[in-house]
Amino acid sequence: MDPDELSTPGYAVLSPATRTKLATLEKGQLMIRHPHFTQPIFVRFPRPAVMQGRQGAERYPQAGEVSLDAAVLRALRPLDPTITLPWVQEITALYTEDEVIKARNATLLARPENVKAYFAAQFRKVLPGQPASRPMAVSIKSAPENDPYGF
Numbered sequence: 001m002d003p004d005e006l007s008t009p010g011y012a013v014l015s016p017a018t019r020t021k022l023a024t025l026e027k028g029q030l031m032i033r034h035p036h037f038t039q040p041i042f043v044r045f046p047r048p049a050v051m052q053g054r055q056g057a058e059r060y061p062q063a064g065e066v067s068l069d070a071a072v073l074r075a076l077r078p079l080d081p082t083i084t085l086p087w088v089q090e091i092t093a094l095y096t097e098d099e100v101i102k103a104r105n106a107t108l109l110a111r112p113e114n115v116k117a118y119f120a121a122q123f124r125k126v127l128p129g130q131p132a133s134r135p136m137a138v139s140i141k142s143a144p145e146n147d148p149y150g151f
Contacts, residue, residue, distance in 0.1 A: 001025060014040070068097055072104050079107070080115035091120050099123060 005011070006019050014022070018040055022031055028045045051059070066074070073088050092100045103122035112118035 068092070068100060072100060075104055075108060076115060076119065079111060083116065087116070091123070095123055 001022050003023060006023060011019060011022070018031075021042065025031070025042070026044075030043050030045070032041045032043060034041070069085060069088050069092060072092065073083060073085050076083050076088070092103075095103075103119055106122050107115060107119045110118060
């Protein structure tokens, strides 16, 4: 604490020992006065109020990037605790990120009874692909029946 501040009239009511103690407080210490106690109380915070330099970044590192499936699971799990990550991955596998986010937002707004069915219904139906059948080629001229090289 600044000695000039200690010489102001607000601190004149304190004893010289208390003012000396105030002048030598370490970071994280504080003086408290209460009408029930005749002497001021000095307390220390367990952690400093402000971290210096990179202390905050080192003590509390930034959370890692979460996948979209994990974020959807985290958002929908409070509505239905039976939702699992494999189920979310299975439902969202064929859709774009924007469609998944739109379905998640609609589900969170509606708060339906059956969360799984409502979430799955938000996606457009994807028809399974059918392999194209190759038409049988009709020969223009028929092969002779006694051709030894014909199949």
